Amino acid sequence: MSKPDAVDLIVRNGTVVTPEGRQEAAICIRKGRVSGICANSETPPARKVINARNLHVLPGLIDDHVHFRDPGMTYKEDFETGSRSAAAGGVTSIIDMPNGTDPPLLTPKHLRQKIANARGRSYVDFGFLAAVVPGNFDDIETLVAGGVLGLKVFMAETVGAIEVMDDGVMLEAFKHVAQTGRRLVVHAENDEIVQHLRKKLQSTRRQGIGAHLESRPVVSEVEAIYRAILYAETTGARLHVFHISSQEGAMLIGQGKARGLDVTGETCPHYVLLTSAHLRRMGNVTRMNPPVRGGDHPQGLWAALVEDTLDVIGTDHSPHVRQEKLQKSIWETMPGWTGVETTNALFLTEVNKGRMSLEQFVKLRSRNPARVFDLYPRKGCIQIGSDGDLTLVDMKKRGTVRGRKLHSRSTVTPFEGWKLQGIPVATIVRGNVVMRDGEVLGTPVGQFLKPVL
Ligand SMILES: [Zn+2]
Numbered sequence: 001m002s003k004p005d006a007v008d009l010i011v012r013n014g015t016v017v018t019p020e021g022r023q024e025a026a027i028c029i030r031k032g033r034v035s036g037i038c039a040n041s042e043t044p045p046a047r048k049v050i051n052a053r054n055l056h057v058l059p060g061l062i063d064d065h066v067h068f069r070d071p072g073m074t075y076k077e078d079f080e081t082g083s084r085s086a087a088a089g090g091v092t093s094i095i096d097m098p099n100g101t102d103p104p105l106l107t108p109k110h111l112r113q114k115i116a117n118a119r120g121r122s123y124v125d126f127g128f129l130a131a132v133v134p135g136n137f138d139d140i141e142t143l144v145a146g147g148v149l150g151l152k153v154f155m156a157e158t159v160g161a162i163e164v165m166d167d168g169v170m171l172e173a174f175k176h177v178a179q180t181g182r183r184l185v186v187h188a189e190n191d192e193i194v195q196h197l198r199k200k201l202q203s204t205r206r207q208g209i210g211a212h213l214e215s216r217p218v219v220s221e222v223e224a225i226y227r228a229i230l231y232a233e234t235t236g237a238r239l240h241v242f243h244i245s246s247q248e249g250a251m252l253i254g255q256g257k258a259r260g261l262d263v264t265g266e267t268c269p270h271y272v273l274l275t276s277a278h279l280r281r282m283g284n285v286t287r288m289n290p291p292v293r294g295g296d297h298p299q300g301l302w303a304a305l306v307e308d309t310l311d312v313i314g315t316d317h318s319p320h321v322r323q324e325k326l327q328k329s330i331w332e333t334m335p336g337w338t339g340v341e342t343t344n345a346l347f348l349t350e351v352n353k354g355r356m357s358l359e360q361f362v363k364l365r366s367r368n369p370a371r372v373f374d375l376y377p378r379k380g381c382i383q384i385g386s387d388g389d390l391t392l393v394d395m396k397k398r399g400t401v402r403g404r405k406l407h408s409r410s411t412v413t414p415f416e417g418w419k420l421q422g423i424p425v426a427t428i429v430r431g432n433v434v435m436r437d438g439e440v441l442g443t444p445v446g447q448f449l450k451p452v453l
Contacts (some may be wrong), residue, residue: 007035007046009431011390014052018059018382019363027057029388032430037382050433052392055425058362059382060092060389064369065242065266065314066340068094070117072102077319077409079121082340083446085317085407087123087434089341090424092389093379093449094124095369098131098152099162100318100336105130108142115448122446123434124427125389127373129185132173133163144180147450149373150240151177155224156189158289158335164191171231178237182451183372185240188224188249189216189290207329209283213291218246221290225249229256229263238262240372243316245271245290247300254309264372265304266312269343272301273350274414284333285325286414288316306356311368313347315339319410326412338410342401346415348393348422358395374451392426399423407440 012026016037026043028036036044068082086094096114098105105114105128118126127149132140140151153173154162165173177184197215204211225241229252232239244250244267256263270286276294279286286292304310318336327333344365351358370380377386399420403411427435432445 005044007044009048009050009388009428010043010046011050011052011057011392011428012040012043014055014057014392016057016382017358017362019359019367021359027382027390029431032388034382034384034386034388036384050392050426054396055392055394056358058391058393059366059380060387060429061090061344061365061391062093062369062375062379063091063315063317063340063343064095064312064373065097065268066094066317067097067100067319067336069101069319071113073100075409076321079118080444081407081409082317082319083122083124083126083444084440085338085341087427087440088407088438090344090391090393090427090435091340092124092391092427092429093126093375094340095127095129095149095373098129099154099158104162106133106136107139108146111143111146111148118446119448121444123440123444124429124446125449126446127375127449131162132177134165134169137173137176140176140180144182147448148182149375149449149451150183150185152185152187154187155228156187156191156194156220158187167227171235174231174235174237178235183240183374184232184237185242186224186228187243188221188228188241190220190223193217193220193223202331207331209279209286209330212287212330213293216289216291218248218293221246222248222252225252229261232263233259233261239264241265242314243268243271243290244301244310245293245297247297247304250301250304250310254304257309264311264368265309266314267301267305267310268314268316269339269346270337270414272298272305273346274298278414282414284327284330285412287330287333287335288337289335302355305364306360311364312372313343313364314369315343319408320412321410322412337413338403338406338408341406341408342413342415344391344393345399345420345423346418348395349420352395352422374453375449376452378452379449388428388431390426390428391424392428393422394425395422397421397423397425
């Protein structure tokens with residue numbers, strides 16, 4: 001137990017939870033970093049004290065998959081509204097996607113613009129992925145030197161119109177990224193299957209969510225994940241598969257791990273919490289890419305999260321304005337939802353039901369995403385010297401998901417009306433309290449995150 005002298009902030013009397021277990025302790029933060037973990041009776045003097053009695057103190061929660069739409073699509077969201085939403089939901093760091101913006105993040109110049117744009121406007125710390133397209137292989141090294149946390153390859157068409165590569169070019173992309181040592185992230189669906197079925201279904205009169213589901217079948221995801229793992233194995237790339245929607249897809253990640261590959265996987269709230277009944281009731285609002293599948297998938301994916309087959313819960317926060325989500329035709333309904341603010345509470349509610357331990361939740365929402373994107377141990381843990389990022393949660397507090405109350409510019413959520421128990425009540429970013437009891441505080445303090453390795 002270390003006991004520093006004067007500190008900036010002490011969070012005391014709470015139950016500190018890490019993947020290894022829990023303990024009653026006080027956390028001291030000095031100059032933005034954890035400077036001490038000590039008994040509540042032995043705390044040093046501090047400029048500010050937060051009494052966390054009856055609260056759980058978690059390492060700052062990380063969302064590894066958000067689209068803040070900035071620049072170019074800021075009528076849907078911008079860095080300020082997106083990061084306010086993150087802070088309100090107990091998220092201390094986000095990783096922003098290269099797509100779903102105009103321009104997409106493809107060049108070192110775009111990266112510099114994104115950093116400048118987010119600085120002074122983000123309430124939470126932020127990192128970026130760059131997209132790899134056939135024309136920017138020569139920029140990969142400079143993008144990595146500039147601090148991107150990973151490089152994203154699009155195997156199928158999705159929002160943002162990033163060019164999809166054929167297999168020869170994609171294998172070369174994997175080689176380039178492997179040489180940098182950074183993680184290669186894929187949107188894994190088979191483009192030819194998806195395009196073919198979409199065109200076929202669009203020529204019928206079908207306009208409901210079922211048609212969307214049929215246009216992006218499990219085989220299109222499984223084939224793409226399998227191919228991505230094979231290319232990663234061949235080239236030595238470290239692979240992370242985003243938004244896995246099928247239990248068969250999760251199994252492939254497990255098999256890759258068993259073979260000793262550095263392969264990790266993410267799934268999202270909609271794939272594990274929305275059932276077939278929800279799909280029928282909510283209809284087109286549940287449109288996502290890949291699609292929410294219902295059936296046995298939610299249960300299978302949940303098991304994969306609990307058993308460490310999958311590594312990360314990300315939200316794929318993809319905000320759209322109301323009319324874009326509330327279309328009669330599924331083909332005109334934009335895929336995605338506003339998730340960054342509600343995801344933690346949705347999962348803490350499941351923790352309260354006994355479906356997952358709080359320790360496992362911390363692993364999936366903090367330690368693992370930090371490790372996958374080379375931010376650990378600056379992020380993803382509570383250790384002396386790590387950033388003073390904490391999320392305080394009240395496991396007894398109740399609430400209800402209300403789209404209109406979100407801080408995001410997007411207010412349509414497939415979880416509208418869901419009852420919550422277990423809610424983040426404070427978000428602390430490097431010692432700065434940016435949210436207390438749902439209210440976002442102070443000025444934007446977010447910093448640009450580079451890999452620590
Ligand atoms: Zn996404």
